[in-house]
Amino acid sequence: MLPECSTSRPDAERTARMSFQAYLDNIEKKTGLTPRQLIEKAREKGFDETTKATPIVEWLAADYGLGRGHAMALVHVITKGPQISGKHVGTDTTHSDPSNTLWLDGMATNPNG
Numbered sequence: 001m002l003p004e005c006s007t008s009r010p011d012a013e014r015t016a017r018m019s020f021q022a023y024l025d026n027i028e029k030k031t032g033l034t035p036r037q038l039i040e041k042a043r044e045k046g047f048d049e050t051t052k053a054t055p056i057v058e059w060l061a062a063d064y065g066l067g068r069g070h071a072m073a074l075v076h077v078i079t080k081g082p083q084i085s086g087k088h089v090g091t092d093t094t095h096s097d098p099s100n101t102l103w104l105d106g107m108a109t110n111p112n113g
Contacts, residue, residue: 019097020084023073025107031064034106035077038064042078049079077102 018026024035031038038060042048047056053075060071076084082102088095103110 019095020073021097021102023070024102027066027070027074028107034104035074036104038074039078047078051079077104
């Protein structure tokens, strides 16, 4: 699923609408690994809640070809777990999610999707 994009004029910068969960789903499509599997691999490398973003982002870029935005979504779940702020839950904002808990066990088993 591609993110929904909108423009106010033809040559304007496009604004992608992608939920936090959609980032994780796209990571799974790209890597073939669920977010939970990637968290396990991160733990094996010694990454945990005390790890700064930079080494995790560098690892994800080198081993999986992930860009910064997708890597930062994984940084969140590696360092903070599946809970996200309710700020965007149920809104019509760019990063709106249906729940404040991210699904980490793969798209095929997500009860919300």
